[in-house]
Amino acid sequence: MQEFTVPAAATAPQVGGLADVVFEHAATDPDRVALARKDAAGQWRDISAADFRDEVLALAKGLLAEGVRFGDRVAIMSRTRYEWTLFDFALWSVGAQSVPLYPTSSAEQVLWMLHDAGVSAAVVEHEDHAMTVGSVIDRLPLLKRLWQLDADAEEELRRAGAHLADDVVHRHRLALTPDTVATVIYTSGTTGRPKGCVLTHANFMAETDNIVARYEPVFHAKPGDQPSTLLFLPLAHVFGRMVEVAMLRGRVTIGHQPQLNAAVLLPDLASFRPSFILAVPYIFERVFAAARRKAETEGRLGPFDKAVETATRYAEAAEHKAFGTGPGPGAALRVQHQVYDRLVYSKLRAALGGRCRHAVSGGSAMERWLGLFFDGAGMRIFEGYGLTEATAAATANPPEQTRFGTVGRPIPGTTVRVAEDGEVWLRGGQIFQGYLNSPQATDETLRDGWLTTGDLGVLDEDGYLTITGRKKEILVTSSGKTVAPGALEDRVRAHPLVSQCLVVGDDRPYVAALVTLDPEAVSHWLTMRAKPELAVGELVSDPDLETEIRRAVVAANTHVSQAESVRTFRILAAQFTEEHGLLTPSLKLKRRAIEEAYATEIEALYQQ
Template identity: 50%
Template sequence: MQEAATGLLARVPPGTNVTDLLLARHRQDPQQALFAVKKDGVWTDVSAAELLGQVSALAKGLIAAGIRPGERIAVMSRTRYEWTLVDLAGWFAGAVVVPIYETSSAHQVRWILQDSGAAAVFAEDAAREAVVREAMEQLPAPLPVYRMSGADPDLAALGAAGAGVPDGELERVRSLATLADPASLVYTSGTTGRPKGCIITHGNFAELALNTAEFLPGILKEPGARSLMFLPLAHVLARAVQVICLAAGVKMGHTASMGELIEDLASYRPTFLLVVPRVFEKVYATARQKAQAEGRGRIFDAAAAAAIGWSRACDARDRGTGPGPGLVLRARHALFDRLVYGRLRAVFGGEVRYTVSGASALSPKLAHFFSGIGVPVLEGYGLTETTAPAAVNPPGANRIGTVGLPLPGTTIRIAPDGEVLIRGIGITPGYFHNDEANREAFTGGFFRTGDLGALDEDGYLTITGRKKDLLVTAGGKNVAPGPLEDALREHQLIAQAVVVGEGRPFVAALLGLDPEPLAAWLAAAGRPPLDLDDAAGDPAVLAELQRAVDEANLQVSRAEQIRKFAVLRRELTEESGHLTPSLKLKRSQVAEDFAADVDRLYR
């Protein structure tokens, strides 16, 4: 199949915008809890009426501060309830909201403020405010900065300052924007070159939200549905999901610190979660390492095999290619459910019925593992330019290994060279003030994703790699690095894997160690800790990594297998400049910084 499409399930009335989603929810039930805020360890619900009152007050403050419809306001903050307030209040005031990752440098912040023409900035705390003020030193004029939290936050004062703005004026500016008008400028994460401001319209958010709610009722319309957001709201995926939850009436909570995540999952008990693959990889590796340290490694591995086998058997049954789990597998699965799986489900809060994985590829093995333990994984696909979700696996029709069906109002086409092209309600109208990028990004009304993929006979999309990431060895063999890298990252010691081999005689890899699992692995062997420099040359570590490479090589042909690897002596992180804020690998930067390591592999 070369093209698949899903028709619209809901239509957004003309003359409305994304703010009408909150108003509609308020009209339906003013007392419905739409958010929960953690205060002193206790989750306190925020009703639709309370939310609307807080948003309206802050929006009036923005109007009183001189923000005009169409002007841009920037937000630099971790994921928290105040982020949501500023986002919604900005839209109610007619503004265009510009997210900035909380980890951004002053140089990155300066570019976004300058390129977007921001009129004001909201900074989470004193530390982010300091970065913003440093960034503004080279701007033509300083911008007003409002602190969102800390000892003396500005949000309450800003809301109080807007008390004199009439309700009629707020309603006038709120209703000015049409579905075609910008709601946000989301800057691409910059895996290649300088970030571009991607225009996300009111229609992109609103139409996607209403149609996704209708497409996934088993997740979003279940009584008592609630989710905990811990991914950065600066990422369009998290933000789009939050708007979807608002449209569907799903109660949302926020976790600003990953250090608090486990505690918050246990107390909030979400029914579904938005997760990136690295979270699954870390949970699996940590659980396996803990089991090995406690002398239960064989039990864990047997339980993992049973979970994966169970999920694969169920997947085959659902596709009509198998009978489902057999008697012996059912018995083993039931046994391990009592011994192992329940404790793993508790990590996610104990009540998660579904997880949605996005942002990057998840290995089928891990998807089967988590689905098999009772934490079903529905993988989806999208980009900033598609307002995140463009395809997803629906509950009851999940096909692990694929990223699902086109969302309603979306058409996916496979170009002759294998590139995935997308047209639909979530597609950006273009990049802000960047005609050259716009010309390159579209063809015949379709957005060029840069990803390679295939559609099966039922319209399920499988992503096979990136056009720019494909390696061509000296022997002419095309190699997609993604599957090998995904398999390598499943190992507890490996945080990052970078497959290389462009124009070289064979495929090789750079491996980055994960310090915490490394320390635990060494301790389990009765050995003292090693820093990354020493570990990179340690015979036992190298032997363990070779086993990981050998296992990954089983998934590909001989010509695609990794022949040699090098261990990096420092971490690949966002701070080091090798990962984007959404944890995507900056291949060009890695290739530049570790060119000597690559050259040594081929001497």
Template identity: 65%
Template sequence: MSEITVPALATAPQVGGLADAVFEGADQQPGRVQLGRKAGDRWEDVTTAQFRDQVMALAKGLLAQGIRFGDPVAIMSRTRYEWTLFDFALWTIGARPVPVYPTSSSEQLAWILHDTRAMGCVLEDDDHAMTLAAVIDRVPWLTRVWQLDAGAVEHLVADGERVADSVVHRHRLAIKPDAVATVIYTSGTTGRPRGCVLTHSNFMAECDNLIARWRSLFEPSDGDQPSTLLFLPLAHVFGRMVEVAAVRAGARLAHQPEMAVAALLPDLRSFRPTFVLAVPYVFEKIFNAARAKAEEEGNLAVFDRAADIAVRFAEAREREALGLGPGPGTALRMQHLLFDRLVFSKIREAMGGRVRNAVSGGSTMGRRLGLFFDGAGVTIYEGYGLTESSAAATANPPGRVRFGTVGTPVPGVSLRLTDDGEILLRGDTVFSGYLNDTEGSAESLRGGWLHTGDLGSMDEVGYLTITGRKKEIIVTRSGKSLSPALLEDRVREHPLVEQCIVVGNDRPYVAALVTLDHDATGHWLKLRGKPKLTPRELVRDPELEAEIRRGVSAANTLVSTAESVRNFRILPGTFTEEAGLVTPSRKLRRAVVESAYAEEIEALYAH
């Protein structure tokens, strides 16, 4: 059993809560820009004083409408400015915001409202109002409903005009660090979501230690105020951590409701953040879009050569930083400088032009992709964490990134690997348990450690690599055990592949289902002069099948013959969050996918 502890760099406050940062920031630097708010095609600055006043006005409105200390209030919305406003207003009066994914079904919403006994619910639009209407009779204790697109903020502010500021401050000053800040429901890959109870102290310990360790992200550079565009779902703990950390660090925070590259890139270019935090899917899409554009312009050979140089350059810098060898030689530096002008600068410009650092989490990112971006001038710090650990539990440290790993424990976290490779965590960021689930809490928090259910390996200097999940280990009929994640991640590196699920439990051999990237396949057809095909026609195209076979063959080189994918099928559809097949961070809901595609899986073993 191996174990490593990284001492905390920041001590959690002994008094107060998350909203104090809003009021203290306004008192200390009232004119500093705190947020950017989209207004048409431009971004309006919101100072710390303005944001404090907005939080105060909304908090008074919530009190006027009956929300009290400790009351749960659900928020069902995409990522937008008003969510952050509601979060801090609710925290100001000691209430508990409960995030709900905007794609949730009526049954999922009803479960969260029932489990938390939420007194109020913030909805974004008419679609969400209809989702709630379908189950409203099952939650009679829900007494307040507000809709953002119907003027919720304005109505609440008007109602709160008669409430004195002193009443709000009495609530705020009564909040203690161990008070519940939020209940975040795990999106889960199996079973019914469970509510993770996270305190103000959990988030303060998480964010303050991240800020202290990764100062390169949160400190001004070349006169630019640190800034980030938040496009992760605020219903996810990763997005919530970004929101809190930005406010506590004094970084300028803006919101974008879509992770789709077509919607995201224009806002990256206009807002021009200095750092971004995303799931690997976003970085994959940015890379694939850049490569597709180069191919369309007849510059694919140049792009691929640049990609190779970027990877080699980053590998040399990695060896140098880790003390394992020399840095890039003169010839490599000259080639890198050439391709920086031709290729890398364009990729940075597509991300806004000022991004030099990024953080990736939520799922595993391929080593080569991380090396490419580092060689292109954007260092991605990959990390690992759970809702139960208030987001990041490990991350690659500044100046010593080991690509393909999720780094070392963040300050204040202890990490232990059991003999079978399960990752255990301990620290001030670890949650206190699941709401209304004493048995599940006791099972997860055994012996003072959070048992994550994730499997990993640790190298000689303490860098963690995620190898899979205990419940996802495949055992073939011959008794061969394997974790499917390694194969799936490698197949997904093919630019035409969006998702891959490896199957084979109690089967004679390993097989896979593959879904296609819609944008990439459209580009592929166009360049080959092929007519537009229906999804069912496309998956039968022999050239396309040969392309995907190459991706599968590349993945098979990573494992033994007994562990390799022997058969695969390309699906005409995709695994979507709306269908419940993937989580918002793009993790496969394995059991749900296998059930939905049971016939296709049987067909893989029919001969």
């Protein structure tokens, strides 16, 4: 058994709730830009701390006027946008609990979560969401109110509450204690029905205040500036919600962007110019892939690849110096690095707005080389690890000693234990209260104050955690060989043409894989090779394309034993998408759903 603890860096509040910070900041620093919101012309409009307080207060009064009471649960079904943050803090101001729903949720999923949570009111983004809720409303007797953001729900509620005195809200707000429930967040449901994780105001305070205390310096582009971030993570996911709370508590200006799509996201990054960002590895992979395609199109692929190699070597040398195992980059490497900084790295940073020097990555594993490359290119990515039951992050790499390829050390106030069977256990103030209406599941997950995560990992001598797999995802071939599919999948997915990879082989004679293609990368690949645009069905059988994917599989196989290696693969014509129920909103594979959807293709892999 391994165990490592990092002492808390912030004192746990004994009174109050999450909404208090809105009113405290407005009183002490009213003119500071707290958020930014796009206007109808697409321009960013500053919102001061005082303005945000006034909007929260007005909305909170409207909620009270419309019957929302202390302890009520109110669902929010929307993409990431300013109004979500506004509603969160208005609900917390009156002691209500928000229940986030993914905007892509099906009617049956919506029915399950609203019924299980006993939701009495709901906020939806647009008419399609309203119709989704409407299709099951006859089976939701507790649901009494429905507001639609795109139908001016803000103004409707402001008018409804205009006659109430401010003190009515403050009486509710001051009745909150840290152990009051703040939200019920449903797990993504990679297997089975999603479960509602009950998180308190104290859970968010322990999580965010320790993160702000430890990482506040990296929020800035330079010392003394006003830090800012563009929030594009789904606010229905615990990572996005934690960021929302942490940034407001840490006095970081927040902008919102509703699409987790590099093509749409990059222009907003360029206009908002955040000082740092928080994202999932997919975003960094797409930014890198787009830069590499652009270099190839312009006939500069050779210099670009050399710049990647230089950045990686530079960062690795700096990493060795930070840990006292090397002298750092040598003179020749430093000169090379300076040249490529002007030619390549500065352009990559410009694509992210030009000010961004730090980023946080979570949600899934990032390849070590990618972290090293971005670090060498002038933007350090702090990889972390967490889950909904831990209010997001439990570990993260420290700024001064980042060990790339690991998910870092425990955040302050957290203990990480690796049990005898390799399972990661967590303890700290951010650990959830249990699953709503599921005492058996709670008892199975919480043991004497420890959260049993279901993830497998190892701790090194310095307390850095490396995640090696997930207990439920371990494959056992018919010969008895155990295989952790995640690492293989990540390495295949590192190839520019690959979008997703699913490794199969449970109770089978060998390991195989299903591979999907990145449409933009494939289109670029065809253009660069003067090949005609082909229908996807024809493309997947193109021998040159198959050779490229085989290279990715062979490269992944070099990291495992022969018994664990992928023997054969199938390129699929379709994508694994969230809309088809094959990915979670945080882009994790829904293994069981994919295996059911592609049962015929998987069977064919073992008939060769």
